[in-house]
Amino acid sequence: MANEILEKVNFSENVVKLIIRSPYIAKSRKAGHFVIIRADAAGERIPLTIAGSDPEQGTIMLVVQRVGVSSAKLCDMKVGDTILDIVGPLGEATKVHKVGTILACGGGVGVAPMLPIVEAFKKAGNRVVTILAARNKDLIILEDEMRLHSDELIIMTDDGSYGQKGLVTDGMKAVIQREKIDESIIIGPAIMMKFASLTTKEFNIPTQASLNTIMVDGTGMCGACRVSVGGQTKFVCVDGPEFDAHQVDFDEMIERLGAYKTQEKVAYEAHEHECKRKH
């Protein structure tokens, strides 16, 4: 059945990988595309990057991090369950070309959307150096898959529990000072992208960032996803999600992500309470 969850893997306590039947999207999606899902009839529409697909099997892969009610609902779904609505592929695909050496930096769950992009750049004949960064060892995901498609994989953890100790920007600087980087791509929490972008700007390396703003429809209809890029308002869902990182107003984006902070917190606590009551 369409939208059925066929496989589920817990990457860590808060991150799951889902393989879902979605034949049309599996066929038409490209690296950089995302979907909007609605888990159930009361659910909100949330954007998730397509981390991979198998057109033959008609399946797509999503990697979801539990951060609030909607992502929690999805993370708690089981194999055999059906997601009510999945629409996509949305957004502009990544412009993949041969440029030389790519520095790909993924933070937290941002590693999932980066997987197809790294794969595509490698396939296009680039040398790909990948940095995965997270707070600690447990939060590093997709390490093997990334290693497969990268010429070099560097792991950074804030607490040094795995790989090298330090922030993603420390790892980036070390690579940039060591070899010539032609282009960089960064995906992760907004705050990480802000500092990663400042780092590549310092060295004049053209950089793409994949933005994760709040969205509703994902088709350019509502404007919830708007960001300022080079002083102009852009809609992330139709003009992006990837933009020239050095032009993005990350401070504005970070504040806008907090627009519903109060309501989200109340809703999440109510949801957790409800789940505990049921169990």
Next chain:
Amino acid sequence: MDFAEYLKEQRNQEWRKELRSNIKSKDRTAIEKVHMPEENPHVRNTNNIEVNTGLTMEMAMKEAQRCLDCGDPTCISGCPVNINIPKFIKNIEKGDFLAAAASIKETNSFPAVCGRVCPQEIQCEQKCFYTQKLNLPSVAIGYLERFAADFERKSGKISIPEISHHNHIKVAVIGGGPGGLAAAFDLVKFGYDVTVFEALHEIGGVLKYGIPEFRLPNEIVDVEVSTLTKMGVKFVTNFIVGKTATFDDLRVEGFKAFFVASGAGLPNFMNIPGENLINIFSSNEYLTRVNLMNAAKSEFDTPVFSGKNVAVIGGGNTAMDSVRTAKRLGANRAMIIYRRSIEEMPARIEEVKHAQEEGIEFLNLHNPIEYLGDDQRRVKSMKLQKMELGEPDSSGRRRPVPIEGAIEIVETDTVVVAVGVSPNPLIPRSLPNLNMSKWGTIVVNDQMQSSIEDIFAGGDIVRGGATVILAMGDGRRAADGIDQYLKSKF
């Protein structure tokens, strides 16, 4: 038989003649126009119940007597789908309400919707003999249309048109708004195998995500859509043509023609400083959260922010819908900010009147020039430029000009920008060869055919923002065009 002959033949039927002779014209014109019963403004502005409650049977029959069953029914020329207006109204006069509904449905598949949201006062009712020649209030055509449709729905005897034959030719309709639905209705009647593809998770387009419950309950849209389902139309939601599958993919699947009614769903902003502050929304976002996603109900996950001091920018239907929604979400102060005077607002007069009754404030001749935020970038106030009316502009309305130095600061914690929409670019972007106008609308000929021969288009994507009934008229014309095109090919 052409249309004029058909009207004449119908008018000459015995029962119509008899009804005409029952009451003298003089007595008919002496009847006072019916008033639509409404919910109390101070009750209705705290909930989502429908504002207009509908005519009673007695009211409808009385109002129907006013119609003179004119020899030259000019009202019909004001209706974009040419409903046989005197025929349905005389059926109401006679008390045969189901026949009235059936007469409307000869050309309009969604009377319950049109009877509620058509700007009748500038369409059919403006062309009524009463308005044109007698200088009296027109026959309440819209209210009567709604009455007949509501009666039919409540009777549980909704007529499902017979489909005489199936030709098994596949036609795709892109967009589940009024334009697409009207086309689907006619195409399926002609015998085609029709599939409607819709990007969102619900069918209805603006009728669902834009127009609020208190003007058009979603249930009414659903009932009209279920009629289509019963007639055999297939609906595929969560499917974006051009993204989920291309036109070529669909051609391979056997679709022989396409009707694009993808709407004008791209919100305009004013590009003034501070417009990206938190709690500044497009009307599309604000209304979608509330209408499509049920954000105001606690059992749904989608949040909506609606503060105590809500400013809505604009003067059209969308602005009225937004500001009245804000009031219902609990705003103490819900205001319209519009740069022209109240007389020049494009919103329907009825909507403006309803808004006024509900306690909406109107700051006319005010134009926002900047938004100011607090330390968390939440909007806290706006700078308004006061305006005065100058010379008439190209639209014939007097141009608002800024009064130098007259700037006012007004506090606000929520702003809804409702300054118009542009055509949705998803389809054009997926079809580089499609002939487009410089406004981003699809260019079509009289048959609604685009520059690509198997692709027809209509509604807001062609008109750049119009009305429900104009979109539906386009849908019907396109259905004819597609029928002719396919007959010439197969």
